[in-house]
Protein backbone atom coordinates (compact mmCIF):
# COMPACT_ATOMS: atom_id res chain seq x y z
CA UNK A 1 0.00 0.00 0.00
CA UNK A 2 1.73 3.17 -1.19
CA UNK A 3 1.56 6.33 0.90
CA UNK A 4 1.78 10.00 -0.06
CA UNK A 5 0.24 11.85 -2.99
CA UNK A 6 0.16 10.38 -6.49
CA UNK A 7 2.91 12.15 -8.48
CA UNK A 8 1.87 14.17 -11.53
CA UNK A 9 -1.52 15.15 -10.11
CA UNK A 10 -2.47 18.38 -8.33
CA UNK A 11 -2.30 17.89 -4.56
CA UNK A 12 -2.77 20.04 -1.43
CA UNK A 13 0.34 22.21 -1.07
CA UNK A 14 2.63 22.43 1.98
CA UNK A 15 1.91 26.14 2.34
CA UNK A 16 -1.86 25.69 2.32
CA UNK A 17 -1.70 22.76 4.76
CA UNK A 18 0.74 24.50 7.08
CA UNK A 19 -1.45 27.60 7.31
CA UNK A 20 -3.74 25.62 9.65
CA UNK A 21 -2.69 26.18 13.27
CA UNK A 22 -5.20 23.58 14.55
CA UNK A 23 -7.01 26.08 16.76
CA UNK A 24 -10.40 24.43 16.18
CA UNK A 25 -12.36 27.67 15.79
CA UNK A 26 -13.86 26.30 12.57
CA UNK A 27 -15.36 23.20 14.24
CA UNK A 28 -18.71 24.66 15.40
CA UNK A 29 -19.27 26.04 11.88
CA UNK A 30 -18.82 22.70 10.13
CA UNK A 31 -22.14 20.96 9.43
CA UNK A 32 -20.69 17.44 9.35
CA UNK A 33 -18.92 17.97 12.69
CA UNK A 34 -22.14 19.33 14.17
CA UNK A 35 -23.97 16.17 13.15
CA UNK A 36 -21.35 13.58 14.18
CA UNK A 37 -19.24 15.38 16.83
CA UNK A 38 -16.21 13.52 15.45
CA UNK A 39 -12.85 15.18 14.87
CA UNK A 40 -12.51 13.20 11.62
CA UNK A 41 -15.70 14.92 10.36
CA UNK A 42 -14.23 18.38 11.02
CA UNK A 43 -12.08 20.71 8.89
CA UNK A 44 -9.19 20.39 11.36
CA UNK A 45 -9.42 16.58 11.27
CA UNK A 46 -9.54 16.51 7.47
CA UNK A 47 -6.53 18.82 7.22
CA UNK A 48 -4.66 16.59 9.70
CA UNK A 49 -5.49 13.58 7.48
CA UNK A 50 -4.15 15.48 4.43
CA UNK A 51 -0.97 16.24 6.36
CA UNK A 52 -0.56 12.55 7.20
CA UNK A 53 -0.71 11.69 3.50
CA UNK A 54 1.63 14.57 2.66
CA UNK A 55 4.18 13.28 5.19
CA UNK A 56 4.02 9.78 3.71
CA UNK A 57 2.33 8.34 6.83
CA UNK A 58 -0.97 7.31 5.20
CA UNK A 59 -2.35 6.24 1.80
CA UNK A 60 -4.94 8.17 -0.27
CA UNK A 61 -7.37 5.29 0.08
CA UNK A 62 -9.65 3.78 2.72
CA UNK A 63 -10.14 6.07 5.71
CA UNK A 64 -8.72 9.14 4.00
CA UNK A 65 -11.21 8.80 1.13
CA UNK A 66 -14.06 8.39 3.63
CA UNK A 67 -13.06 11.54 5.54
CA UNK A 68 -12.85 13.65 2.37
CA UNK A 69 -15.99 12.16 0.76
CA UNK A 70 -18.03 13.17 3.81
CA UNK A 71 -17.02 16.84 3.43
CA UNK A 72 -19.71 18.92 1.72
CA UNK A 73 -17.16 21.38 0.31
CA UNK A 74 -19.56 24.02 1.66
CA UNK A 75 -16.60 26.14 2.89
CA UNK A 76 -18.43 27.26 6.03
CA UNK A 77 -15.08 26.70 7.76
CA UNK A 78 -13.29 29.38 5.69
CA UNK A 79 -14.79 32.62 7.04
CA UNK A 80 -14.50 31.21 10.59
CA UNK A 81 -10.76 30.59 10.24
CA UNK A 82 -8.42 33.22 11.75
CA UNK A 83 -5.50 31.90 9.65
CA UNK A 84 -7.37 32.21 6.33
CA UNK A 85 -6.80 28.55 5.48
CA UNK A 86 -7.94 28.09 1.84
CA UNK A 87 -9.97 25.01 2.69
CA UNK A 88 -11.91 24.97 -0.60
CA UNK A 89 -8.63 24.72 -2.52
CA UNK A 90 -7.37 21.98 -0.19
CA UNK A 91 -10.44 19.76 -0.50
CA UNK A 92 -10.60 20.13 -4.30
CA UNK A 93 -6.95 19.09 -4.61
CA UNK A 94 -7.45 16.20 -2.15
CA UNK A 95 -10.40 14.98 -4.20
CA UNK A 96 -8.34 14.88 -7.39
CA UNK A 97 -6.06 12.51 -5.50
CA UNK A 98 -8.84 10.33 -4.07
CA UNK A 99 -10.58 10.09 -7.46
CA UNK A 100 -7.40 8.84 -9.11
CA UNK A 101 -7.01 6.16 -6.43
CA UNK A 102 -10.56 4.78 -6.35
CA UNK A 103 -11.18 1.17 -7.43
CA UNK A 104 -11.82 1.01 -11.21
CA UNK A 105 -15.52 0.02 -10.94
CA UNK A 106 -16.30 3.00 -8.65
CA UNK A 107 -14.44 5.41 -10.90
CA UNK A 108 -16.22 4.19 -13.99
CA UNK A 109 -19.67 4.71 -12.44
CA UNK A 110 -18.81 8.19 -11.14
CA UNK A 111 -17.21 9.22 -14.42
CA UNK A 112 -20.20 8.04 -16.43
CA UNK A 113 -22.45 10.36 -14.43
CA UNK A 114 -20.19 13.39 -14.21
CA UNK A 115 -18.19 13.32 -17.47
CA UNK A 116 -20.75 11.50 -19.58
CA UNK A 117 -24.13 12.93 -18.64
CA UNK A 118 -23.43 16.31 -16.99
CA UNK A 119 -20.39 17.04 -19.19
CA UNK A 120 -22.27 16.69 -22.50
CA UNK A 121 -25.35 18.84 -22.81
CA UNK A 122 -27.23 16.58 -25.25
CA UNK A 123 -26.92 13.71 -22.78
CA UNK A 124 -27.99 16.01 -19.92
CA UNK A 125 -31.13 16.89 -21.89
CA UNK A 126 -31.74 13.24 -22.72
CA UNK A 127 -31.50 12.40 -19.00
CA UNK A 128 -33.94 15.29 -18.37
CA UNK A 129 -36.46 13.86 -20.84
CA UNK A 130 -36.11 10.41 -19.25
CA UNK A 131 -36.67 11.84 -15.77
CA UNK A 132 -39.64 13.94 -16.93
CA UNK A 133 -41.21 10.82 -18.50
CA UNK A 134 -40.61 8.80 -15.33
CA UNK A 135 -42.13 11.54 -13.15
CA UNK A 136 -45.13 11.92 -15.48
CA UNK A 137 -45.82 8.17 -15.30
CA UNK A 138 -45.03 8.20 -11.56
CA UNK A 139 -42.32 5.60 -12.12
CA UNK A 140 -39.98 7.70 -9.95
CA UNK A 141 -41.70 6.07 -6.96
CA UNK A 142 -39.68 2.95 -7.82
CA UNK A 143 -36.38 4.81 -7.39
CA UNK A 144 -34.43 4.44 -4.12
CA UNK A 145 -35.45 7.19 -1.66
CA UNK A 146 -32.08 8.97 -1.72
CA UNK A 147 -32.19 9.25 -5.53
CA UNK A 148 -35.74 10.63 -5.42
CA UNK A 149 -34.64 13.19 -2.82
CA UNK A 150 -31.76 14.25 -5.09
CA UNK A 151 -33.82 14.50 -8.31
CA UNK A 152 -35.11 17.77 -9.75
CA UNK A 153 -38.76 18.08 -10.79
CA UNK A 154 -38.70 18.24 -14.57
CA UNK A 155 -41.58 18.88 -16.94
CA UNK A 156 -41.59 18.78 -20.75
CA UNK A 157 -43.10 22.24 -20.80
CA UNK A 158 -40.38 23.62 -18.53
CA UNK A 159 -37.61 22.06 -20.64
CA UNK A 160 -39.05 23.61 -23.79
CA UNK A 161 -39.63 27.08 -22.32
CA UNK A 162 -38.16 29.36 -25.03
CA UNK A 163 -35.44 31.86 -24.20
CA UNK A 164 -34.75 34.90 -26.42
CA UNK A 165 -31.31 34.89 -28.08
CA UNK A 166 -30.93 38.61 -27.38
CA UNK A 167 -33.05 41.21 -25.61
CA UNK A 168 -32.61 44.78 -24.37
CA UNK A 169 -30.08 47.49 -25.17
CA UNK A 170 -26.71 48.43 -23.71
CA UNK A 171 -23.41 46.69 -23.01
CA UNK A 172 -23.49 42.94 -23.72
CA UNK A 173 -24.17 40.62 -20.79
CA UNK A 174 -24.19 36.87 -21.46
CA UNK A 175 -26.20 34.42 -19.41
CA UNK A 176 -24.69 31.07 -18.46
CA UNK A 177 -27.54 28.66 -19.18
CA UNK A 178 -25.60 25.71 -17.72
CA UNK A 179 -26.58 22.06 -17.30
CA UNK A 180 -29.15 21.35 -14.56
CA UNK A 181 -30.38 24.97 -14.66
CA UNK A 182 -31.12 24.65 -18.36
CA UNK A 183 -33.30 21.55 -18.03
CA UNK A 184 -34.97 22.09 -14.66
CA UNK A 185 -34.97 25.86 -13.98
CA UNK A 186 -35.67 27.70 -17.24
CA UNK A 187 -38.16 30.06 -15.53
CA UNK A 188 -35.19 31.30 -13.47
CA UNK A 189 -33.35 32.02 -16.74
CA UNK A 190 -36.35 34.03 -17.97
CA UNK A 191 -36.43 36.05 -14.73
CA UNK A 192 -32.66 36.59 -14.92
CA UNK A 193 -32.82 37.83 -18.52
CA UNK A 194 -35.54 40.30 -17.45
CA UNK A 195 -33.34 41.47 -14.56
CA UNK A 196 -30.34 41.89 -16.93
CA UNK A 197 -32.44 44.13 -19.18
CA UNK A 198 -33.72 46.12 -16.18
CA UNK A 199 -30.08 46.56 -15.10
CA UNK A 200 -29.32 48.20 -18.46
CA UNK A 201 -27.70 45.37 -20.43
CA UNK A 202 -28.28 43.76 -23.80
CA UNK A 203 -28.96 40.27 -22.46
CA UNK A 204 -27.62 37.50 -24.70
CA UNK A 205 -28.17 33.74 -24.50
CA UNK A 206 -25.18 31.96 -26.07
CA UNK A 207 -25.90 29.43 -28.82
CA UNK A 208 -24.92 26.20 -27.11
CA UNK A 209 -25.64 25.56 -23.48
CA UNK A 210 -23.23 23.68 -21.27
CA UNK A 211 -21.94 22.96 -17.80
CA UNK A 212 -19.38 25.29 -16.18
CA UNK A 213 -17.53 22.28 -14.72
CA UNK A 214 -18.34 22.90 -11.05
CA UNK A 215 -19.75 19.41 -10.48
CA UNK A 216 -16.68 17.79 -12.08
CA UNK A 217 -14.29 19.97 -10.05
CA UNK A 218 -16.06 19.19 -6.76
CA UNK A 219 -15.87 15.48 -7.57
CA UNK A 220 -12.13 15.62 -8.31
CA UNK A 221 -12.48 15.14 -12.10
CA UNK A 222 -10.00 17.86 -12.93
CA UNK A 223 -9.52 17.11 -16.65
CA UNK A 224 -13.25 17.17 -17.23
CA UNK A 225 -13.52 20.43 -15.24
CA UNK A 226 -10.75 22.00 -17.35
CA UNK A 227 -12.35 20.87 -20.62
CA UNK A 228 -15.67 22.44 -19.64
CA UNK A 229 -13.99 25.65 -18.43
CA UNK A 230 -12.22 26.03 -21.81
CA UNK A 231 -15.55 25.50 -23.61
CA UNK A 232 -17.24 28.23 -21.57
CA UNK A 233 -14.31 30.62 -22.09
CA UNK A 234 -14.43 30.16 -25.89
CA UNK A 235 -18.18 30.67 -25.81
CA UNK A 236 -18.39 33.68 -23.50
CA UNK A 237 -15.16 35.67 -23.63
CA UNK A 238 -15.74 39.11 -25.11
CA UNK A 239 -18.94 39.71 -23.13
CA UNK A 240 -18.59 42.62 -20.77
CA UNK A 241 -20.45 40.74 -18.10
CA UNK A 242 -21.15 37.01 -17.67
CA UNK A 243 -24.26 36.55 -15.55
CA UNK A 244 -24.64 33.34 -13.56
CA UNK A 245 -27.80 32.53 -11.60
CA UNK A 246 -26.50 29.47 -9.77
CA UNK A 247 -24.35 30.18 -6.69
CA UNK A 248 -22.23 27.04 -7.16
CA UNK A 249 -21.49 27.96 -10.79
CA UNK A 250 -20.61 31.63 -10.16
CA UNK A 251 -18.28 30.59 -7.32
CA UNK A 252 -16.62 27.99 -9.54
CA UNK A 253 -16.25 30.23 -12.61
CA UNK A 254 -14.42 32.76 -10.46
CA UNK A 255 -11.68 30.12 -10.02
CA UNK A 256 -11.08 29.51 -13.76
CA UNK A 257 -7.66 31.23 -13.66
CA UNK A 258 -6.50 28.91 -10.87
CA UNK A 259 -8.11 25.82 -12.45
CA UNK A 260 -6.26 26.39 -15.74
CA UNK A 261 -2.98 27.47 -14.11
CA UNK A 262 -1.03 24.65 -15.84
CA UNK A 263 -1.22 26.56 -19.16
CA UNK A 264 -0.32 30.29 -19.01
CA UNK A 265 -2.43 31.26 -22.05
CA UNK A 266 -5.57 29.50 -20.77
CA UNK A 267 -4.90 30.74 -17.23
CA UNK A 268 -4.94 34.35 -18.50
CA UNK A 269 -8.13 33.77 -20.51
CA UNK A 270 -9.67 32.02 -17.49
CA UNK A 271 -8.76 34.92 -15.24
CA UNK A 272 -10.29 37.41 -17.68
CA UNK A 273 -13.56 35.47 -17.81
CA UNK A 274 -13.58 35.08 -14.02
CA UNK A 275 -13.30 38.86 -13.69
CA UNK A 276 -16.40 39.29 -15.90
CA UNK A 277 -18.55 36.94 -13.79
CA UNK A 278 -21.44 38.49 -11.83
CA UNK A 279 -23.77 36.41 -9.79
CA UNK A 280 -27.34 37.30 -10.85
CA UNK A 281 -28.16 38.67 -7.38
CA UNK A 282 -25.29 41.16 -7.76
CA UNK A 283 -26.93 42.82 -10.78
CA UNK A 284 -28.60 45.60 -8.79
CA UNK A 285 -31.57 45.56 -11.15
CA UNK A 286 -34.69 47.40 -10.02
CA UNK A 287 -37.48 44.94 -9.15
CA UNK A 288 -39.94 43.93 -11.86
CA UNK A 289 -42.93 43.89 -9.52
CA UNK A 290 -43.99 44.60 -5.98
CA UNK A 291 -43.97 41.76 -3.47
CA UNK A 292 -45.83 41.86 -0.17
CA UNK A 293 -45.18 39.67 2.84
CA UNK A 294 -42.50 37.46 4.33
CA UNK A 295 -39.89 35.59 2.30
CA UNK A 296 -37.63 33.10 4.09
CA UNK A 297 -34.04 33.30 2.84
CA UNK A 298 -31.78 30.28 2.46
CA UNK A 299 -28.23 31.52 1.93
CA UNK A 300 -26.43 29.11 -0.41
CA UNK A 301 -22.98 28.10 0.92
CA UNK A 302 -21.40 29.07 -2.41
CA UNK A 303 -22.85 32.54 -1.98
CA UNK A 304 -22.21 33.09 1.68
CA UNK A 305 -18.89 31.33 2.29
CA UNK A 306 -17.30 31.18 -1.15
CA UNK A 307 -18.23 34.65 -2.46
CA UNK A 308 -19.31 36.70 0.55
CA UNK A 309 -22.75 37.22 -1.06
CA UNK A 310 -25.67 37.46 1.36
CA UNK A 311 -26.89 41.03 1.82
CA UNK A 312 -27.56 41.23 -1.95
CA UNK A 313 -30.42 38.71 -1.70
CA UNK A 314 -32.00 40.60 1.20
CA UNK A 315 -31.55 43.90 -0.66
CA UNK A 316 -33.18 42.50 -3.81
CA UNK A 317 -36.20 41.30 -1.85
CA UNK A 318 -36.52 44.48 0.23
CA UNK A 319 -36.38 46.67 -2.88
CA UNK A 320 -39.53 44.88 -4.11
CA UNK A 321 -41.29 45.47 -0.79
CA UNK A 322 -40.88 41.97 0.69
CA UNK A 323 -39.73 41.25 4.24
CA UNK A 324 -36.81 38.78 4.19
CA UNK A 325 -36.66 36.37 7.13
CA UNK A 326 -33.43 34.69 8.27
CA UNK A 327 -33.61 30.98 9.01
CA UNK A 328 -31.74 31.41 12.29
CA UNK A 329 -29.51 28.41 11.62
CA UNK A 330 -26.29 30.34 11.03
CA UNK A 331 -26.37 29.66 7.27
CA UNK A 332 -25.88 25.93 7.79
CA UNK A 333 -25.53 23.85 4.61
CA UNK A 334 -28.73 22.16 3.37
CA UNK A 335 -26.78 18.99 2.48
CA UNK A 336 -27.13 19.22 -1.30
CA UNK A 337 -23.45 19.83 -2.17
CA UNK A 338 -23.52 19.11 -5.93
CA UNK A 339 -23.93 15.33 -6.16
CA UNK A 340 -23.28 14.89 -2.41
CA UNK A 341 -26.90 13.88 -1.78
CA UNK A 342 -26.42 10.91 -4.13
CA UNK A 343 -23.03 9.87 -2.77
CA UNK A 344 -23.57 10.54 0.99
CA UNK A 345 -27.31 10.05 1.42
CA UNK A 346 -27.34 9.68 5.22
CA UNK A 347 -25.66 12.99 6.05
CA UNK A 348 -27.47 14.75 3.18
CA UNK A 349 -30.87 13.60 4.47
CA UNK A 350 -30.13 14.74 8.04
CA UNK A 351 -29.08 18.21 6.88
CA UNK A 352 -31.90 18.46 4.32
CA UNK A 353 -34.54 17.72 6.94
CA UNK A 354 -33.01 20.22 9.41
CA UNK A 355 -33.08 22.90 6.71
CA UNK A 356 -36.68 22.16 5.72
CA UNK A 357 -37.80 22.36 9.36
CA UNK A 358 -36.00 25.72 9.80
CA UNK A 359 -37.83 27.07 6.73
CA UNK A 360 -41.22 25.84 7.91
CA UNK A 361 -40.59 27.39 11.35
CA UNK A 362 -40.38 30.88 9.81
CA UNK A 363 -44.04 30.66 8.73
CA UNK A 364 -43.17 32.30 5.38
CA UNK A 365 -45.07 31.00 2.33
CA UNK A 366 -42.01 31.12 0.09
CA UNK A 367 -38.27 30.58 0.46
CA UNK A 368 -35.65 32.32 -1.70
CA UNK A 369 -32.96 29.90 -2.89
CA UNK A 370 -30.29 30.93 -5.40
CA UNK A 371 -28.68 27.59 -6.19
CA UNK A 372 -30.21 24.68 -8.12
CA UNK A 373 -28.76 21.92 -5.91
CA UNK A 374 -30.14 23.62 -2.79
CA UNK A 375 -33.50 24.23 -4.51
CA UNK A 376 -33.85 20.53 -5.39
CA UNK A 377 -32.82 19.33 -1.93
CA UNK A 378 -35.05 21.84 -0.10
CA UNK A 379 -38.10 21.25 -2.36
CA UNK A 380 -37.88 17.47 -1.89
CA UNK A 381 -37.37 17.67 1.88
CA UNK A 382 -40.23 20.16 2.27
CA UNK A 383 -42.43 17.72 0.32
CA UNK A 384 -41.30 14.83 2.52
CA UNK A 385 -42.52 16.84 5.54
CA UNK A 386 -45.83 17.63 3.80
CA UNK A 387 -45.04 21.37 3.42
CA UNK A 388 -46.25 23.46 0.49
CA UNK A 389 -43.80 26.35 1.03
CA UNK A 390 -42.81 27.54 -2.46
CA UNK A 391 -39.11 27.42 -3.41
CA UNK A 392 -38.03 30.23 -5.77
CA UNK A 393 -34.87 31.95 -6.96
CA UNK A 394 -34.82 35.52 -5.52
CA UNK A 395 -35.00 37.01 -9.04
CA UNK A 396 -38.11 34.90 -9.81
CA UNK A 397 -39.77 36.32 -6.71
CA UNK A 398 -39.25 39.93 -7.80
CA UNK A 399 -39.78 39.42 -11.58
Ligand code: SF4
Nearest residue numbers: 020021023024026081
Ligand atom coordinates in the same frame (compact mmCIF):
# COMPACT_ATOMS: atom_id res chain seq x y z
S1 SF4 B 1 -8.77 25.49 9.53
FE1 SF4 B 1 -8.46 27.48 10.50
S2 SF4 B 1 -9.98 27.58 12.17
FE2 SF4 B 1 -9.82 25.43 11.53
S3 SF4 B 1 -8.32 24.53 12.90
FE3 SF4 B 1 -7.17 25.22 11.08
S4 SF4 B 1 -6.49 27.30 11.58
FE4 SF4 B 1 -8.10 26.80 13.07
Ligand code: SF4
Nearest residue numbers: 030071072074075077
Ligand atom coordinates in the same frame (compact mmCIF):
# COMPACT_ATOMS: atom_id res chain seq x y z
S1 SF4 C 1 -16.22 22.50 3.67
FE1 SF4 C 1 -18.05 22.37 4.99
S2 SF4 C 1 -18.25 20.17 5.51
FE2 SF4 C 1 -16.18 20.47 4.65
S3 SF4 C 1 -14.86 20.79 6.44
FE3 SF4 C 1 -15.49 22.87 5.74
S4 SF4 C 1 -17.35 23.34 6.91
FE4 SF4 C 1 -17.00 21.12 7.12
